[in-house]
Amino acid sequence: MMADSALGLLRPDTLDSQDGIGVINPADGGLIAHARLYDIGEITAMIEAADAARHGWAARTAKDRSDVLRAWYDLIVDHAEELALLMTLESGKPLAEARAEVKYGAAFIEWFSEEARRAYGEVIPSFATDKRVLTLRQPVGTCAAITPWNFPLAMITRKVAPALAAGCSIIVKPADATPLSALALETLAHRAGVPDTLFRVTPARNSPAAGDLFCTHPLVRKISFTGSTEVGKVIMAKAAGQVKRLSLELGGNAPFIVFDDADLDRAVAGALASRFRNAGQTCVCANRFLVQAGIHDAFVERLAAAVAQLRVDNGINASSTMGPLIDDRAVKRVSGLVARAIEEGAVRVGGSATAPEAGSFHAPVVLAGVTAEMAIASQEIFGPVAPVLRFEDEAEALRIANDTPFGLAAYIFTTDAARQWRMMEGLEYGMVGVNDGLISTEVAPFGGVKESGFGREGSSHGLADYMNVKYCLVGGL
Ligand SMILES: NC(=O)C1=CN([C@@H]2O[C@H](COP(=O)(O)OP(=O)(O)OC[C@H]3O[C@@H](n4cnc5c(N)ncnc54)[C@H](OP(=O)(O)O)[C@@H]3O)[C@@H](O)[C@H]2O)C=CC1
Numbered sequence: 001m002m003a004d005s006a007l008g009l010l011r012p013d014t015l016d017s018q019d020g021i022g023v024i025n026p027a028d029g030g031l032i033a034h035a036r037l038y039d040i041g042e043i044t045a046m047i048e049a050a051d052a053a054r055h056g057w058a059a060r061t062a063k064d065r066s067d068v069l070r071a072w073y074d075l076i077v078d079h080a081e082e083l084a085l086l087m088t089l090e091s092g093k094p095l096a097e098a099r100a101e102v103k104y105g106a107a108f109i110e111w112f113s114e115e116a117r118r119a120y121g122e123v124i125p126s127f128a129t130d131k132r133v134l135t136l137r138q139p140v141g142t143c144a145a146i147t148p149w150n151f152p153l154a155m156i157t158r159k160v161a162p163a164l165a166a167g168c169s170i171i172v173k174p175a176d177a178t179p180l181s182a183l184a185l186e187t188l189a190h191r192a193g194v195p196d197t198l199f200r201v202t203p204a205r206n207s208p209a210a211g212d213l214f215c216t217h218p219l220v221r222k223i224s225f226t227g228s229t230e231v232g233k234v235i236m237a238k239a240a241g242q243v244k245r246l247s248l249e250l251g252g253n254a255p256f257i258v259f260d261d262a263d264l265d266r267a268v269a270g271a272l273a274s275r276f277r278n279a280g281q282t283c284v285c286a287n288r289f290l291v292q293a294g295i296h297d298a299f300v301e302r303l304a305a306a307v308a309q310l311r312v313d314n315g316i317n318a319s320s321t322m323g324p325l326i327d328d329r330a331v332k333r334v335s336g337l338v339a340r341a342i343e344e345g346a347v348r349v350g351g352s353a354t355a356p357e358a359g360s361f362h363a364p365v366v367l368a369g370v371t372a373e374m375a376i377a378s379q380e381i382f383g384p385v386a387p388v389l390r391f392e393d394e395a396e397a398l399r400i401a402n403d404t405p406f407g408l409a410a411y412i413f414t415t416d417a418a419r420q421w422r423m424m425e426g427l428e429y430g431m432v433g434v435n436d437g438l439i440s441t442e443v444a445p446f447g448g449v450k451e452s453g454f455g456r457e458g459s460s461h462g463l464a465d466y467m468n469v470k471y472c473l474v475g476g477l
């Protein structure tokens with residue numbers, strides 16, 4: 001019944017019980033709905049229609065585009081409860097987290113509705129008295145986005161809102177597991193006045209083929225991808241054929257470094273929020289805890305006690321503070337990593353919160369005695385496991401933290417201001433949280449370095465990623 005009212009947000013033609021993909025609730029394996037899948041011919045037609053629509057959209061005033069985005073934001077706020085419910089059903093995250101994501105995702109639309117009006121060019125002091133030097137900022141054109149299942153709404157709004165604000169058109173291929181939130185967003189955008197063909201959501205019959213199409217269709221000028229580093233590399237290689245503009249937001253291996261002088265309460269609260277949010281399935285999640293020898297035992301004990309309080313349950317139940325993983329394959333992968341770490345000498349600490357038997361649940365785990373050489377410390381866990389490594393001094397912490405091909409987010413907990421600066425500057429990461437485990441916000445540039453990708457989402461940088469800078473020289477003055 002509740003699901004029906006939330007599904008009412010979707011256009012009826014986006015559901016297809018005969019030939020669509022079954023969207024499954026990971027908490028109980030139940031079928032939520034069948035989403036229609038689009039084949040390559042249909043997606044090609046969408047790209048062409050989007051490209052035809054973009055010129056009229058870009059020709060409108062920035063204020064006009066801003067007003068449409070604002071109307072979309074207002075509709076999302078009006079329908080926040082239905083959107084949160086859809087998200088909990090298809091992704092498993094607790095309702096409180098789904099509500100927070102709706103708010104967070106909507107905030108990107110609000111932000112870029114404001115930024116739309118500030119896409120200023122420049123007049124540059126000239127090198128010659130009879131010439132003028134200036135820049136125009138123009139939309140890159142038709143864009144394509146590929147998004148993951150872990151944040152089914154916010155990963156879309158932070159690409160689509162800047163694209164539309166800049167004057168681009170955009171086609172989004174959502175993850176197979178979570179097309180419903182994406183389709184609901186599309187309906188609300190169209191209802192708000194975004195032209196129907198300018199922004200389309202297209203669950204694809206064949207995701208790699210859709211990715212190939214985005215990389216090879218000459219009308220697609222930019223691709224924005226959030227997901228695994230493995231797929232990001234494939235897209236980067238294929239997009240090279242037409243030198244397409246790219247934003248890649250890929251995997252991470254975030255260190256969470258706690259120094260002896262840290263505020264222990266803050267560090268434990270930050271660890272819990274950073275590691276166990278979305279059952280650990282977040283690219284900026286703390287992936288390994290580096291804890292200085294003097295505070296190590298106290299931190300481990302306090303973290304294990306806090307973790308034991310987590311209520312692992314179907315996200316639809318109000319008492320749930322941690323939901324299931326996305327599917328059984330993820331549970332198997334995470335439990336395999338834990339088992340291997342224990343074989344290699346890690347020790348499971350504390351009693352664990354229990355997890356329901358049915359559904360794709362994995363109980364939260366704290367592991368002590370982990371070393372940098374173990375697989376659990378070098379791979380993206382994407383699950384509710386906190387591996388703790390011990391270190392002696394700052395130089396060792398920095399060395400271990402930077403010894404990874406990834407560079408998305410890092411966290412440090414220390415009350416020493418000079419050390420905060422040394423670490424902020426020394427960590428080879430795109431984002432650093434100091435005494436805080438939650439860094440995501442629409443006002444800041446989100447993105448990585450090294451194999452975690454490039455491009456920034458949110459802030460004024462997020463709009464720049466959808467605009468070209470054109471230099472013009474006016475002579476003969
Ligand atoms: N940085 C991040 O935020 C994320 C990181 N990950 C990491 O990646 C691991 C695997 O997760 P997974 O969901 O499989 O991530 P993927 O990178 O496989 O999927 C992300 C998106 O890419 C699509 N996709 C998959 N293969 C291709 C391809 N060849 N060409 C174009 N698009 C493609 C997926 O579609 P479809 O769903 O239809 O397969 C989905 O929309 C996780 O365990 C985690 O470590 C995962 C999600 C987000």
Ligand SMILES: O=C(O)CCCC(=O)O
Nearest residue numbers: 150151226282283284440
């Ligand atoms: O995991 C991701 O894909 C993005 C992180 C969510 C966020 O904090 O913005």
